[in-house]
Amino acid sequence: MSSLPFKASLIAAAIASGAAFAPVHAAAPAQQNADTTVVLVHGAFADGSSWDKVIPLLQAKGLKVVAVQNPLTSLADDVAAAQRVIDAQTGRVILVGHSWGGTVITEAGTSDKVKALVYVAAFAPSEGEATGELGKDYPTPPGIGSLKADAAGFLYLPEESVRVNFAQDLPAAQTRLMAATQGPIQGKAFADKTTVAAWKNKPSYYIVAGKDRMIAPELEQAFAKKIKATTTVLQTSHVPMLSQPKQVAEVILAAAAMR
Secondary structure, three states, X not given: OOHHHHHHHHHHHHXXXXXXXXXXXXXXXXXXXXXXXXXXXXXXXXXXXXXXOOHXXXXXXXXXXXXXXXXXXXXXXXXXXXXXXXXXXXXXXXXXXXXXXXXXXHHHOOOOOEEEEXXXXXXXXXXXXXXXXXXXXXXXOHHHHOOEEOOOOEEEOOHHHHHHHHXXXXXXXXXXXXXXXXXXXXXXXXXXXXXOXXXXXXXXXXXXXXXXXXXXXXXXXXXXXXXXXXXXXXXXXXXXXXXXXXXXXXXXXXXXXXX
């Protein structure tokens, strides 16, 4: 009988110090995600830093994260860049694509390592389709109508269009930086056709940007329905990973939780 108060006092002391049980529960998500890498594929008029608000949220849950740097010179070149990163991983891969990056992951996501696809305001073509054909049945979004081309045929967004069409829900200082660091894309890439559609054999998730001015939100909804994706609608601009990173991270974490 005398040992009971002694044991109770030890438990109380452990709880007071924060030692009792907390480390086990805190470590559980990290342990679960230790074998998983999230590979992030950016879109046109951007680079890998477009994921910089999402990356720390995923890392905090024990996930390894790698952001691909697309050359934006052709579909084949961008797919090759993504596949190099996928091939370098040793465990499960969750492949995430934004905008043009959706076309890239559709072609690049066939590896057995890839366990799920996440489309973020992204194109989701079928095999044999070119990205430039996908919006032909919808009005031209304002951002697409504002594109400019340089002498080599690379397309870019004027600074004002980044502010009002690409990222209208972000501060002006941030959109100025995005315009200055954007990655122009070779216009011919939009005519490159996919040869496979990885979403046909992979669980897919889709984030619709409800206030998108680069891809019609209705087209995004159609993509999500076509690929039978678990769908989340966020009332954001074309860059929900920057304006609502927590919500985007939650969708990626849901994909990573699938076993």
